[in-house]
Amino acid sequence: MNAVQAGPKFVVTEASGVWLWDDQGDRYLDGTASLWYCNVGHGRREIADAIHSQLLRLEAYTVYGDFANRPALELSERLADRAPVDDPRVMLTCGGGESIETAAKLARKYWASRGHPERVHLISRTGGYHGLHGIGTGVIGMERFRSGYGPMVEATSVVAHDSVAELEAEIHRIGPENVAAFFAEPVIGAGGVYAPPDGYFERVAELCRRHGILFISDSVICGFGRLGNWFGIERFGVRPDMIVFAKGVSSGYLPLGGVVVSGEVAAPFWDQPGNTLLHGTTYAGHPTCCAAALANMDILERENLLEVSLYVERDLDRALRGLESHPAVAEVRSGTGVMGAVQLTTEAEEAGISAPAVFREARRRGVILRAIPGAVVMSPPLIITTEQIEHLVATLRSSLDAVSERAG
Known part of the structure; x- marks a missing residue:
């Protein structure tokens, strides 16, 4: 409560498919299906x-x-x-x-x-x-x-x-x-x-x-x-x-x-x-x-989303595995379900490359992820496309790079 009371609030005003918009009109990829739940995507009439x-x-x-x-x-x-x-x-x-x-x-x-x-x-x-x-x-x-x-x-x-x-x-x-x-x-x-x-x-x-x-x-x-x-x-x-x-x-x-x-x-x-x-x-x-x-x-x-999700799982896993070589990444956990975690190294965290910092940077770049102690996690809607997965992971990579560069 103390951390958010003084600053501007991130106000979500509308959503459709895998996308959200804030009250400034900016668009974001919902990489967490809100809180792990919006499986069929937003705005389903x-x-x-x-x-x-x-x-x-x-x-x-x-x-x-x-x-x-x-x-x-x-x-x-x-x-x-x-x-x-x-x-x-x-x-x-x-x-x-x-x-x-x-x-x-x-x-x-x-x-x-x-x-x-x-x-x-x-x-x-x-x-x-x-x-x-x-x-x-x-x-x-x-x-x-x-x-x-x-x-x-x-x-x-x-x-x-x-x-x-x-x-x-x-x-x-x-x-x-x-x-x-x-x-x-x-x-x-x-x-x-x-x-x-x-x-x-x-x-x-x-x-x-x-x-x-x-x-x-x-x-x-x-x-x-x-x-x-x-x-x-x-x-x-x-x-x-x-x-x-x-x-x-x-x-x-x-x-x-x-x-x-x-x-x-x-x-x-x-x-x-x-x-x-x-x-x-x-x-x-x-x-x-x-x-x-x-x-x-x-x-x-x-829409056969139970079967489709297995292909989404594969694509997400394949994309996230590309982050395993990043110097700030200790481990990637994915490949069982449409969810994944990118664990940061202890050295990265000690240097100030924290999960909350990566979360904030990714959001600034238009992708919503979730920070937990020591890791960034994702669980996108099951309707996410291969291209959107690539965008999510590329944004996560650039966010890791930006936070690492600021940390020196």
Whole structure:
């Protein structure tokens, strides 16, 4: 807040496709799809029309109890049909943070309903981002988001994002009989764009099955084409007990999220009378948000963007690899999904070549990227062209050069 209060604000006034315009009339390539979510690109008239039509018919109404609406029912059916979850049920929310809260509470409540109230421990991974609500902050894999707030939710721990052995050791340290669930992003997004090692998720899924631990895929960033499929986790050939989703489900046109829940996890509440899950949010199942998501999914399917994204992934990876020889670059992480990270060397950072400085320089040159500690990341809309990718990476290179030159 202090850093931005005095200076001019970057005011976005309109957007179309992969482009943004500010209040000065300058154009920018949106290299991050806003906050990882605008998968089908900006300004889609079809989604706007669906929102308008739904507002005129039924703008909003609760879905508590036996209340429902057609868009929520249709969306839930379409999501369930596409999810790699056994006998799926869908719980809708307003976004990723709410969905993480829902999945975590449901995991603990499931075990209590099965006669194991001691199974409350939640394990997550370093670098994992799971939103900033209460439980999400408690399981996030980046300490900077947790410090300064006092005690977080109890019974959580974090293990190395790339080590099945460390996960297994932590399970045994806690006691498998005390662990409720394990949270993992298919590819770590906001924590630095880290793809899993070969075979990682197959071994994780087997480990969780062996100990009866619920495996929860946080697919908020990775879903709806970002990894070339609907929920991201399909890429690794496993079937989680729950999938958390948001962002790309509506391409951000309206806030929406949810959890796909296996029939086994839903059974205590679904099949047994009197076992009420006392959890929900005011705007869950919001018909206008669901109408936006349905139109968004129509676009993803009609334009074959799940398959197209695999070609975009290849082109982005190829272009970013050209930065590996840059003296300020330590590592390029790309090639699994339409996302990438350019890690700066320690020497570059010590010399003043920081990720925020590169971000500011790229924006001055007309490309929006995102700075995280030590790296610059990107996650463009799935509709980005090869030429636009080349423009993005060329601008990143020239920005690295300019910041390096100023640093001396």
